[in-house]
Amino acid sequence: MTAIDLSDVSKAYDGNPVLSGVDLAVEENEILAIIGPSGVGKTTLLRLASGLERPDSGTIAILGTPLTYDNGRDLPFKRHMAFILQKPVAFKETVSENVAYGLRVRDIDDTEDRVAHALEAVGMTEMGDRMATRLSGGEMQRMAFARATVFEPSILLLDEFTANLDPQNVGVLERAVVAYQRERNATVVIVTHNLFQARRISTRTTLLLGGRLVETGPTERIFEEPEEERTRAFVSGEMVF
């Protein structure tokens, strides 16, 4: 089954088109990387795919069901999904309470073991009692990952999830993403401008330029034998912006 299906999706802000006629099918159990330079609409694409924003035209379906943009009606499908924003926000409570949020809103009472497991996956076992608003950037991202995965979503969307982090935190998070995907057979979509990261962890890659998808295919092929000249220029670093 297709996990997320975007069909002829367009979006503009203040009359300026950001995405134009995007068709993208994210298959189950894959790690799809959306690459492209800054400002081409990668984040917008992810926000649309998560249902946070509504497209001007086109349809988006999650696990085969089109979004209606009525949060109440979409919730059963959206609850299969988690989205880590580029700049995660910590609620004003402890790390453990933050991580347990997704369980609380699903009325799951037995949170302790799940929270402990999620924190362990990102190397934050000892930090549960700390105030989340006091975490460093890397710790915040790791907590956000634990918070997004604790309720075991089948679809995980990550927007520049390691931007501005030190190599150690990047390593911890990338390993956690890959491990989560393998353990849960999850579908993962990452937006990144880091080509090395896309190559390291994704199984499929798509290039977004000027609000349109240029080429989509297995990561190895996109980087080694791209069909499109613009893809070749972008992945080789020849494209100047």
Next chain:
Amino acid sequence: MASELLYVTALTLAVSGTATLIASLIGVPLGSRLALRETVGGRAIKVFLYTMYGFPPVLAGLIVYLMLSSDGPLGFLDLLFTPGAMIVAQVLLITPIVMGLTLSAVSEVGPEVKDTAKTLGANDRQISRTVLREARVGVITAVMVGFGRAIAEVGAVIIVGGNIQWHTRVLTTAIVLETRRGNFEYAVVLGAILLVMALSVYLVLSYYQERDRR
């Protein structure tokens, strides 16, 4: 004198505390709703609220007096010159403050908090609750500022309460009376009690602000 002092202090707390409770029960949900959802005429309501911050207490007292007097539309309630009338006047004065400050506090919570709650599977009610929780210090501040305004108020309560001994006399109206009588020492003692109350409000606020920072 000591027993009267206790009575006046207790009545001040009872009247202002009840008025604050009622104003909070009205102002916090309405202020939150205005901040969280697009409302028809929301902008006009905000302008009205902020204008009401400077609503003259004596005018509030006059309006409540006219409403509750025997010829007024609410005269049948027989509330004039009772603590009940003083509560009504204080509710009228502080509800816009509690509502306006709650609105500001909830509006200041960034859209990313809503987005985060949404992406973690919260329904609309849970999202609103999360935003309110994030704004809790601001909401507590709104309630405390309302209480501070209520206990310090004199103009409205003297008009609708009448400053009747053992019945409607509160700290502020007692200070006015004792100053007129030339009992300055007693007036200063009453003033000191008011100050202690104001300090207590500040300490409660500081506690919550500090707890929020930890």
